[in-house]
Amino acid sequence: MEDRMFTRNSVILTLLFLFSMAVAAAQVPIGIVSSCEGASIGGTTLVPGTTIFSGDKIDVGAGGKVLVAVSGGGQVQVFENSTVQLTKSPDSVQVTIDRGDAQESGKGIVVSRGTTTPSDNLLVGVQADQNDDKDCSVSKHTRRKKRCKDGND
Amino acid sequence: MDTSLFQHDFTASSAIDTHGRLLSRDWLGRAVRVCLAIFLLVCCYPVLAQAVADFHSRQQTLEGFREAIRWEPWNPERYADLATGLERPLKEGDLPEIIGLYEHAVQLSPNDPDYWSRLGQAYDWASRTVDSQHAFEQAALLFPNSPAIQWRVGNFYLREGRREQALAALEKALIADPELRRAAFDLAWRATGDGDLIARRMIPLRSDIYFEYLNYLSGTERLDAALDAWNRIVASGLSFESKDALTFLDALIAHRRIDQLISARTTLEKRSPSVTGKGGPDANLITNGDFENEILDGGLDWRVNRMAGATVRTDNLAFLDGTRSLRIRFEGTQNLSDVLVFQYAPVNPNASYRFEGYMRAQAITTDSGPQFQIRDADDPAILLFQSEGAVGSLPWSRRQGEFKTGPQTELLEVRVTRPASKKFDNRIAGTVWVDQVSLRLIEK
Numbered sequence: 001m002e003d004r005m006f007t008r009n010s011v012i013l014t015l016l017f018l019f020s021m022a023v024a025a026a027q028v029p030i031g032i033v034s035s036c037e038g039a040s041i042g043g044t045t046l047v048p049g050t051t052i053f054s055g056d057k058i059d060v061g062a063g064g065k066v067l068v069a070v071s072g073g074g075q076v077q078v079f080e081n082s083t084v085q086l087t088k089s090p091d092s093v094q095v096t097i098d099r100g101d102a103q104e105s106g107k108g109i110v111v112s113r114g115t116t117t118p119s120d121n122l123l124v125g126v127q128a129d130q131n132d133d134k135d136c137s138v139s140k141h142t143r144r145k146k147r148c149k150d151g152n153d
Numbered sequence: 154m155d156t157s158l159f160q161h162d163f164t165a166s167s168a169i170d171t172h173g174r175l176l177s178r179d180w181l182g183r184a185v186r187v188c189l190a191i192f193l194l195v196c197c198y199p200v201l202a203q204a205v206a207d208f209h210s211r212q213q214t215l216e217g218f219r220e221a222i223r224w225e226p227w228n229p230e231r232y233a234d235l236a237t238g239l240e241r242p243l244k245e246g247d248l249p250e251i252i253g254l255y256e257h258a259v260q261l262s263p264n265d266p267d268y269w270s271r272l273g274q275a276y277d278w279a280s281r282t283v284d285s286q287h288a289f290e291q292a293a294l295l296f297p298n299s300p301a302i303q304w305r306v307g308n309f310y311l312r313e314g315r316r317e318q319a320l321a322a323l324e325k326a327l328i329a330d331p332e333l334r335r336a337a338f339d340l341a342w343r344a345t346g347d348g349d350l351i352a353r354r355m356i357p358l359r360s361d362i363y364f365e366y367l368n369y370l371s372g373t374e375r376l377d378a379a380l381d382a383w384n385r386i387v388a389s390g391l392s393f394e395s396k397d398a399l400t401f402l403d404a405l406i407a408h409r410r411i412d413q414l415i416s417a418r419t420t421l422e423k424r425s426p427s428v429t430g431k432g433g434p435d436a437n438l439i440t441n442g443d444f445e446n447e448i449l450d451g452g453l454d455w456r457v458n459r460m461a462g463a464t465v466r467t468d469n470l471a472f473l474d475g476t477r478s479l480r481i482r483f484e485g486t487q488n489l490s491d492v493l494v495f496q497y498a499p500v501n502p503n504a505s506y507r508f509e510g511y512m513r514a515q516a517i518t519t520d521s522g523p524q525f526q527i528r529d530a531d532d533p534a535i536l537l538f539q540s541e542g543a544v545g546s547l548p549w550s551r552r553q554g555e556f557k558t559g560p561q562t563e564l565l566e567v568r569v570t571r572p573a574s575k576k577f578d579n580r581i582a583g584t585v586w587v588d589q590v591s592l593r594l595i596e597k
Contacts, residue, residue: 027344027345027346029311031278032274032277032308032312034240034241035240035241042339042373043372044335047332047333049274049305049308050308051308051311051312051340051344056343067240067243069240069243069274071278071280072279072280073243073278073279073280075243103242105242105245106243
């Protein structure tokens with residue numbers, strides 16, 4: 001009887017372990033880059049339409065800016081000279097600022113300051129220039145997506 | 154009968170008739186003119202409206218975009234412009250309006266794939282997955298070869314967990330637009346982390362794309378996946394040149410993957426024996442030791458350390474054998490104390506090697522001339538061989554020596570260097586030529 005119990009528990013634990021591994025391996029999408037300029041993830045220059053997954057760290061250089069359309073209708077703006085990490089929790093999207101500034105709009109997005117530069121203050125109420133990122137737009141004539149140019153260019 | 158009266162009557166009647174006809178012609182002319190004016194107005198209005206709408210649109214404000222729609226309500230681009238304006242940045246409650254605007258644009262221009270694609274993205278933003286899929290698929294149907302649309306479609310499928318479909322769409326995008334390649338490689342890795350799947354489903358068997366992928370993997374330190382990609386390149390028989398593999402070889406050198414480096418070198422030997430030398434037990438381990446080929450400045454080829462006071466280049470006027478040698482010209486302005494050219498050579502630990510190289514010198518000044526040096530790449534303090542320096546003027550002279558590698562030594566630096574002079578007159582001038590450099594295994 002004890003042997004059977006042990007076997008059953010082992011099977012359940014193994015299945016749970018495998019399930020948790022599968023969940024951990026699957027990347028959880030958070031949103032899409034709707035516009036960008038002078039920004040990268042892991043050294044790769046961002047282009048509009050790129051999917052942001054949970055755990056991705058976005059770097060924005062001087063003169064750059066990124067808008068992330070968060071699934072569900074929210075948006076995260078990352079300003080120049082900033083690094084933020086986006087992570088998904090069951091009921092919200094966490095935006096952790098390592099350096100620089102970011103701003104959120106929409107429900108379920110929580111912006112918090114990382115430990116790298118605690119002295120910096122979160123920028124609140126900044127009105128970014130609208131449509132100032134033409135370099136990242138999709139050319140209607142060529143149907144080609146333009147790369148996000150370096151902010152210094 | 155009074156003929157004069159008759160005549161008078163006749164004249165009066167004629168005048169009335171003429172007057173009536175003139176009056177009718179005048180009205181007709183006026184009507185034509187009015188019609189023409191109306192016609193002109195109708196014709197000119199769209200042009201006028203477009204000009205005014207453009208003017209408002211150029212202001213790049215939401216009010217400007219709305220005004221542009223009022224002037225040109227039949228132009229779908231005006232709705233898309235306003236939608237884009239509302240997206241940047243988004244305000245609470247704007248998303249339904251954005252969707253409505255893109256829907257309007259699609260209604261006005263149902264065969265425009267760009268509006269369908271943007272509508273798909275807006276639906277996706279609002280988590281309307283079914284609508285989003287329909288819009289994206291409509292866009293792909295209308296313009297299947299558009300890299301921008303395939304990029305969006307591929308991203309959508311990745312978010313939906315449909316990896317195979319996503320990678321197929323991304324493959325189309327990266328084939329059509331080279332600028333999307335690195336972004337596609339990186340996206341696929343972030344999304345799947347499955348190098349085998351990416352190689353099978355997303356990377357087409359094209360030399361340029363495969364080497365770009367190999368360089369991406371090498372640059373992002375995914376060396377196992379890079380080795381896998383390299384093996385696929387070799388197995389598929391894709392044509393390439395030695396210089397295409399430089400980034401990959403540099404990554405192997407940087408991470409001291411010596412076995413794989415030797416294996417890659419063997420592959421290159423088979424493909425380009427003139428560059429890497431022929432393989433075999435008596436093989437010359439120096440790449441391009443006769444300088445007959447272009448110096449690649451990376452991988453296992455020579456690397457030039459560019460510095461003030463010396464210029465390094467190949468010379469086809471002075472050589473020992475073949476048609477070229479390496480020429481280093483010193484300008485007499487510096488007391489140089491650094492390596493001038495060098496290359497890495499993978500070797501066996503605890504093995505004996507014979508080095509040989511030739512130098513010719515012309516008017517080399519100072520007491521310290523250029524020389525060959527061989528040292529352990531990981532422990533530069535372990536100098537294994539150092540030749541006599543070339544000073545003054547010398548005909549082609551052989552420099553040779555034998556040495557044994559240490560128990561840890563797997564990679565050597567074979568260098569031409571000039572040690573600093575300690576004399577007062579220490580700025581080196583003159584020219585030295587180098588040719589026929591070889592390193593051979595004597596005994597394991």
